[in-house]
Amino acid sequence: MSAFQFRTVPHLIVEPGAAAQLGAHIAHHFPSVRRALLVTDAGFLRTGLADAPLHSLQTAGIEVHVFADVQADPPEAIVLAGVAQAQMFHVELIIGLGGGSSLDVAKLIAVLAPGHQELAQLYGIGNVHGQRLPLVQLPTTAGTGSEVTHIAIVTTGATSKLGVVAPQLYADLAILDASLTLGLPPAVTAATGIDAMVHAIEAYTSRLLKNPLSDMLATQALSLLSSNLLTACRDGGNLPARQAMLLGAMLAGQAFANAPVAAVHALAYPIGGLFHVPHGLSNALVLPHVLRFNLSHAAPLYAQLAAVLQPGIVGSEEARAVALIDAMQALARATGIARTLREVGIAASDLDRLADDAMLQTRLLGNNPRVVTREDARAIYAAAL
DSSP, X not given: OOOOOOOOOSEEEEOTTGGGGHHHXXXXXXTTOOEEEEEOBHHHHHTTTTHHHHHHHHHTTOEEEEXXXXXXXXXXHHHHHHHHHHHHTTOSEEEEEESHHHHHHHHHHHHHTTSSSOGGGTOEESOOOSOOOOEEEEESSSSOOGGGOSEEEEEOSSSOEEEEEOGGGXXXXXXXXGGGGTTOOHHHHHHHHHHXXXXXXXXXXXXXXXXXXXXXXXXXXXXXXXHHHHHHXXXXXXXXXXXXXXXXXXXXXXXXXXXXXXXXXXXXXXXXXXXXXXXXXXXXXXXHHHHHHHHHHHXXXXXXXXXXXXXXXXXXXXXXXXXXXXXXXXXXXXXXXXXXXXXXXXXXXXXXXXXXHHTTOHHHHTTXXXXXXXXXXXXXXXXXX
């Protein structure tokens, strides 16, 4: 066995209804905190699902300020506005409540609010220094796993994105309460759920840092997600299915935080950046085509994952590996989400630009089981068209 390291969030609460006890949980873990900033987006705030957590904070004697300006693929200006609000109110703790974008922004506010560094200094791997504010994360989608990862993605230009990767971005406490996900529409449930499945698949096949713990988490995540995705899409009020999806997404997040994702994400980022396609859907659009490209180098691992989706599957190693790809395509088809690039407004004339942008994602491409050239990337996009 190769040597490896594994890190994750030190405290997790997995319980429907736990968000309504947020104030009590924070008072228990951070007894001296009196002022907090809650980071979310305006759309989630309008659902009313934040009311109970906010009330519980007030009941616990915690003065809470709400920063609800987060948007999908958050630009630097949004992060800096949140930092300014945290500093203006002298908050002592940051709470992320929302999808991956809100959780990512919360991480960066917690790091930047003490004033030790500028945002531009954080980009890359291991560039965060000094202490951050205490951080609590509550996901409202079963997708990114951001509540248990040490990664935050920021839109840095019109279409470009950069990542901050550092252990300081791991939260102190993550609360998984599926009642916060009950309002998700089927299309969002599907795209975010497939995103989480991509995290599990890519962690299991990550070239450099794959390890026994990440493997165990990835397979359990894939099992939970694959067996509950269609139920959650078709019956959005099914709390057990929603809680299973949330747990699966979190386990996949723990897996890929330690065995990083690869070419699916590398090719998905330009789709989101250039065409404003949601991240989960971007992943779903290129997933089967990247898996087919990787078959020559990852068939044994794909065959093992096929048995998670279809227990008792038989046949040759290659046949079982192909069965994984077919199963993922069947799941996407059953959910009704878009399955081709054309469906989201991408034309053949866009493929060169997408391929050029994908090759900039060196942090991700280096984890792929098979080397991806610029010509390979363009061919994968063409297959997805």
